[in-house]
Amino acid sequence: MIRQEALRGDPKRRLGLNHKKKQFEQPQFKQQDYTHRLNFYILPPTLDITLEEFEEWAISRLKVLAELEACAFRNRTPEETASYMQPILAKHLPLAQNSSRSSNLQDERKRDHYSHFILRLAFAATEDLRRRFSRLETQLFKLRFQSDDARERREFVDHLNFEWDKVGEEEKRGLAEELAAVTPFKSKNAGSEEEGWFKVDWEQVPELVEGRKVFLKRGKAYVPVREQTTLVVNEFQRRLDQGLVLTSRALPRLDEDDRLSPILAHLSKSFTAPDAAYSQDSSLSGNDISAANVDALSTHFPACMSHLHSTLRANSHLKHFGRLQYTLFLKGIGLSLPECIAFWRKSFRLITDEKFTKEYLYNIRHAYGDVGGDANRRGRGYTPYSCQKLLTEGMPGPGQTHGCPYRTFSPDNLVGLLQKMGVNDRDLLKTVREDVGRQRYHIACNRVFESAHKNELKKVKDEGTWNAADLDTILHPNTYFKRSFLLKNMGKVQSGDVGMEDPSQ
Amino acid sequence: MPHAISPDPVAEDGILPDAPALGGSSNSSQDASQEDSPQSAPANAEKLNLENMFDDDDEDDTEFPSSSIAPPDSDQPTKSSRINDPEIMKAFYQRLFPFRHLFQWLNHSPSPTNDFANREFAFTLQNDAYLRYQSFPTADLLRKQCVSLNPSRFEIGPVYSTNPRDRKTLRKASAFRPLSKELVFDIDMTDYDEIRTCCSGANICNRCWTFITMAIKVVDEALKEDFGFKHVLWVYSGRRGAHAWVCDKRARDMDDAKRRAVAGYLELLKGGDKSGKKVNVRRPLHPHLERSLAILKEHFQDDILSSQDPWADSEASSNLLKLLPFPDLVSALRKKWDSAPGRSSESKWGDIDTIAKTGVGSSDTYFGKRLLEAKQDIVLEYTYPRLDAEVSKKLNHLLKSPFCVHPGTGRVCVPIDTRRVEEFDPLSVPTVTELLAEIDAWNGDEKREADEEAKKMQDWEKTRLKPYVDYFRGFVAALLKEEKNGKRDRDEEGDPMEF
Incomplete structure (x- = not known):
């Protein structure tokens, strides 16, 4: 495998490129040979392909990436994502193991290789696109890496030739206790003795450090072999990020090519984010939403906002993130900026006007996009937080009240909160407990919603006035509010207004 | 090579003569706008008292009487006048604030570099206006700005890719981005309110300060033993907390993901008031x-x-x-x-x-x-330790500079020596008014009059600020030494970007 030998070490040196002569040389690696199923995408392809192939391959990869992103928005677990993605990958971007002895192994891998680099071109232009592309490509790589056959995975990792220090036997014995302490399953008592450990700079594995999953000593992280996925995936992302920056610098030279540019522009446009968060629709225009009747409206709030509201009423204060979450929600239900300021001013009873103006006013205006940088003002401030955002954010610290109560409360306190909101059905509370125990927070929340609006939901279903999309799972606190408000005020609100779209679509 | 950065200890004193003019010129405008006038009556009364006290040692003979830096006949710094009295703060910046050491600390080298020049400073002025994106090529210019703007405190932000003052002239907004900053931590007593019984709110006593002492010990140990950082500076925040500045090059260059990782590693208590048990560890x-x-x-x-x-x-x-x-x-x-x-x-x-x-x-x-x-x-x-983790997670978070004066207490934000962290007593940290009185008391002592050595001394050396500045100077010297070695190593290794 001469090609493989060439892949080791410094990418410049190993190719024996002389930059001065480079432009006159024949490409040395025209026909790449793909020994491994996975690819770190270090070398760009140089073979000719037709324009049709160029577009078709890129689109199928794009489909895969879009589905992958949708999985994240729907809050799927890694296992669910893997099983959901399997048929999609098989259809659009099949990539077989060496062991499969499939005859088009090389073709599949070539497609994978080329489509990756085409999308690189399409998504290198802006920082936003780059970040999104790199995140999704890394996810895809991780998915494939985990599903790879163990032996082939090892061969693949070996050929990449990372410079990871193996922890020697002696050192391992000396640190046996510490290493055992970071090995979660102690039942396999021999854990630290049998398992191999790598010693790397801790900066290479920030997520493992964050979760205290590795032992740290003087800046070195001791990573068990089973966590090497993280190492490999991080390395993949690091190189991809570097590559994307290089690509973006080279992009201007492509402008002259009038065959590729339109295709690339089209590709990146069709990749615009399905903004999971929020659409202007979630506000209730025409209804009286003002500072004075937030109390009345709060009966329609989901648990997260109801909790913030009652805490605010009880303490006349909320900490920063609670304030932010609540302000954005109020913005989402259609409370105007002056009304919102009035609302907070009144709610912070114990604070002087001067302190309010100095410390709180700016943040409210910033959230509405009234002040701040150009981008903030043009984007009309921040988007109200979705369930996805609330569920993936860090847990609140002492004294803080933000986040999703289904996740942050202990089950007993959660039940207490729900009872305060008027949920007393024992069976329901029991199922909510179970859901929460299985970390299905949004399902629990939707269950509470359905129970609270049982009769109204039955009515609209019987009458068929709402279509299926209006009754989809709630994924946004503002959707919760709007739906609740509409259901409870069915007589008063014109049916025309009801035809809302789920903002997550 | 500019004057101020030479290691000659007299250099800073050499700048002093221009101070009165500066102070005087900006005073006329500043004083008018400050709420100083209602203060002047009680302050004058106090002044009389003090003058009686110091009557026997005639201030005419002293080298740098504090009256020479304040405009003539204005109030001398007095103990009971308001701490954030603009004149007191001005005298503090002119005479006590160790700008040169601060400069070396942020500059990582004796001669001015971009590490200092592109560093953001943010001033909180006496009228609570907040002035961001200030930057200064040298320590001297920072000092001048402090004396003329006379901020109640200032904060230090990241080093940017270009000079923060030029940020609006750039063609592309992306050309202005933060590059590096010390990894910082903020521990504040408010986070302990639910478990401390002795005080509440802004108050502290020695009993609850032990919470901070414990936090410093744990975090300091983890930063050094686990992460291998060597240059960790702990600073008293002036009232009821402490800040840490991790100054190793490796720490300064960390991106947000890595900062988040360190904060997450150190963070243990999770969950708000309602989450029940806050410690859930495997x-x-x-x-x-x-x-x-x-x-x-x-x-x-x-x-x-x-x-x-x-x-x-x-x-x-x-x-x-x-x-x-x-x-x-x-x-x-x-x-x-x-x-x-x-x-x-x-x-x-x-x-x-x-x-x-x-x-x-x-x-x-x-x-x-x-x-x-x-x-x-x-x-x-x-x-x-209950950390305010958000502060640590962002590269571009600003944090109050060491040696600032806390506007509420008047205490100087002095460094805390971690080797003697148990002995640190926040209530005995000198206030700015005490320090200024100490200079006068020192200068008033007749025996020192003729002493040549004494004339070369800087004002902070005459006060209780000295041990703190000395500690800071030692800290900075160690950092600079490492920085110099590191640079040489990097140069010898050749292109560090090659892998």
Whole structure:
């Protein structure tokens, strides 16, 4: 495998490129040979392909990436994502193991290789696109890496030739206790003795450090072999990020090519984010939403906002993130900026006007996009937080009240909160407990919603006035509010207004 | 090479003569706008008192009487005048603030570099206006700006890719981005309010300061032992907390993801008021937690149980019971404590073991182990550092500079020597008015009049600020030395970007 030998070490040196002569040389690696199923995408392809192939391959990869992103928005677990993605990958971007002895192994891998680099071109232009592309490509790589056959995975990792220090036997014995302490399953008592450990700079594995999953000593992280996925995936992302920056610098030279540019522009446009968060629709225009009747409206709030509201009423204060979450929600239900300021001013009873103006006013205006940088003002401030955002954010610290109560409360306190909101059905509370125990927070929340609006939901279903999309799972606190408000005020609100779209679509 | 950065200790004094003019010129405009005028009457009365006190040592002979820096006939710094009196702050910047050491600390080299020139400073002015994106090529210009703007405090931000003052002239907004900043931590007593019993709100005493002492010990140890950082500067925040600045090059260059990782590694208490038990860690304990627990255990007995007495009344002790996941044990304890009100926390803590030994809950085979773990969790909940983690997670977060004056207390934000962290007493940290009085007292001493050495001395050397500045100077020297070696190593290795 001469090609493989060439892949080791410094990418410049190993190719024996002389930059001065480079432009006159024949490409040395025209026909790449793909020994491994996975690819770190270090070398760009140089073979000719037709324009049709160029577009078709890129689109199928794009489909895969879009589905992958949708999985994240729907809050799927890694296992669910893997099983959901399997048929999609098989259809659009099949990539077989060496062991499969499939005859088009090389073709599949070539497609994978080329489509990756085409999308690189399409998504290198802006920082936003780059970040999104790199995140999704890394996810895809991780998915494939985990599903790879163990032996082939090892061969693949070996050929990449990372410079990871193996922890020697002696050192391992000396640190046996510490290493055992970071090995979660102690039942396999021999854990630290049998398992191999790598010693790397801790900066290479920030997520493992964050979760205290590795032992740290003087800046070195001791990573068990089973966590090497993280190492490999991080390395993949690091190189991809570097590559994307290089690509973006080279992009201007492509402008002259009038065959590729339109295709690339089209590709990146069709990749615009399905903004999971929020659409202007979630506000209730025409209804009286003002500072004075937030109390009345709060009966329609989901648990997260109801909790913030009652805490605010009880303490006349909320900490920063609670304030932010609540302000954005109020913005989402259609409370105007002056009304919102009035609302907070009144709610912070114990604070002087001067302190309010100095410390709180700016943040409210910033959230509405009234002040701040150009981008903030043009984007009309921040988007109200979705369930996805609330569920993936860090847990609140002492004294803080933000986040999703289904996740942050202990089950007993959660039940207490729900009872305060008027949920007393024992069976329901029991199922909510179970859901929460299985970390299905949004399902629990939707269950509470359905129970609270049982009769109204039955009515609209019987009458068929709402279509299926209006009754989809709630994924946004503002959707919760709007739906609740509409259901409870069915007589008063014109049916025309009801035809809302789920903002997550 | 500019004047100010030469190692000659006289250099800073050499600048002083221009100070009166500066102070005087900006004063006329500044004074008018300040709420100084209502102050002047009581201040003058105070001045008379002080002048009587110092009557015997005539100020005409002293080298740098404080009256020479203030405009003539204006109020001399007096102990009881308002701490954020603009004149006092001005005198503080002119005479006491160690700008040169601050410069070297941020510059990482004796001659001015972009590390300092592209660094953001943000001033909070006397009228509470907030001025961001200030930057200065040298220490001297920073000092001049401080004297003329006379901020109540200033903060330090990141080093940017270009000069922060030029940020609006750039064609592309993306060309202006933060590159590096010390990794910082903020520990504030407010986060301890639910567990401290001695004070609340902005107040502190020596008993609750031990929370901060414990936090410093644990975090400092972790940063040095686990992450391998060497240059960690702890600074008293002026009222009720402490800041840490990790200054190693490796720490300064970290991106947000890495900062988040360090903060997450150190953060243990999770969950708001309603989440019940805040410490939920897997066993075996991570080595970092094991070590922290060993440090904290010693404090728990004295500083928490007997000093704070956190579970004295029955409402407070129900908080303790909530943390024990054993219903039988909890009801037995509740019965016992209800019948003996006023039992101390120390006895209550002991009761847990006593009652457990009587066989309550022994049906559980792992009871002993689980009880031990629950008790460890309680120790951690009451002692483990509570960091304001958001501060640490962002590269572009600003933090108040060391040696600023806290506007509420007048105390100087002095560095804390971690080797003697136990001895640090926040209540004995000098205030700005005390320091200025000390200079005058020193200068007033006749014996020093003729001493040539004394004339070369800088004003901070004559005050209680000296040990703190000396410590800071030592810290900066060590950092600079490492920086110099590091640079040479990097140069010798060749292109560091090649891999």
